[in-house]
Amino acid sequence: MIKSISPTQAYEILENDSKAILVDTRTQIEFSFVGHPIGAVHVPLKRPPNWDNFPDFVEQVGKQLSSKTTAIVLMCRSGARSMDAAKVLEAAGYQSLYNMDQGFEGDKDNNNHRGNLGGWRFHNLPWEQS
Numbered sequence: 745m746i747k748s749i750s751p752t753q754a755y756e757i758l759e760n761d762s763k764a765i766l767v768d769t770r771t772q773i774e775f776s777f778v779g780h781p782i783g784a785v786h787v788p789l790k791r792p793p794n795w796d797n798f799p800d801f802v803e804q805v806g807k808q809l810s811s812k813t814t815a816i817v818l819m820c821r822s823g824a825r826s827m828d829a830a831k832v833l834e835a836a837g838y839q840s841l842y843n844m845d846q847g848f849e850g851d852k853d854n855n856n857h858r859g860n861l862g863g864w865r866f867h868n869l870p871w872e873q874s
Contacts, residue, residue, distance in 0.1 A: 745834075745839070745841070746827070746831065746834055746842070747841070747842050747843070748827075748842075748843050748845040749817070749843070749844060749845065750844070750845065750846060750862075750867075751862070751863060751864045751866075751867045752867050752869070753842075754817045754819070754842060754844045754864075755867075755869050757817055758783070761815050763814050763815065764814065764815035764817060765785055765808055765809065765814065765816055765817070766781055766783065766784045766785065766817045766818075766819065767784070767785050767786075767787050767805055767808070767816055767817070767818050767819070767826075767829070768780050768781070768784040768785065768786050768787070768819055768820070768848070769787065769788060769789040769790075769818055769819065769825050769826050769829045770786075770819075770820050770825070770848070771788055771790070771791075771792065772788065774821065774848075775788075776873065776874035777873065777874075778821075778848065778873075779848070779865065779871045779873045780848065780873075780874075781819070781864055781869065781870065781871050782870045782871060784819070785805075785808050787801060787804045787805050787808075789825055789826075789832070790825060797832065801829070801832060802832060802833060802836045805833060805838075812838050812839055813839050813840055814840060815840040815842065816830075816833065816840060816841050817842045818830050818833075818841065818842065818843050818844065819843075819844040819847055819848055819864065820847050821847045821848055821849050821858070822849060822850060822851055822858070822863070823844060823846060823847045826843050826844060826847065827843045827845075830842075846862035846864075847863055847864070848863050848864045848865060848871075849866075850863030850865075
């Protein structure tokens with residue numbers, strides 16, 4: 745089952761469950777230059793230029809886990825790609841899936857800017873740039 749959660753709820757899960765992991769499903773460019781949560785595991789779901797799924801996405805996530813019951817928090821820019829990733833993992837038998845619905849940057853505001861209406865950075869949670 746996939747549960748949608750806020751960035752602050754994601755942070756609480758990660759702080760309270762030492763086995764839980766945060767998987768950032770964005771591209772390498774987003775992960776490095778826009779920034780990412782400290783401690784996030786980078787496993788991109790989609791690959792440019794056609795934006796098809798990486799064929800080894802499930803395998804790469806599986807390498808980070810001891811069990812298919814380990815809590816996995818998934819994130820992307822705003823929550824859409826990470827929901828797709830959660831569905832892929834659910835189909836592969838993973839059971840404890842959380843989609844961070846505001847993502848790292850949140851939705852666009854009235855000026856088409858991200859980071860003002862939600863997201864990991866908006867909530868001042870720990871992050872870094874590569």
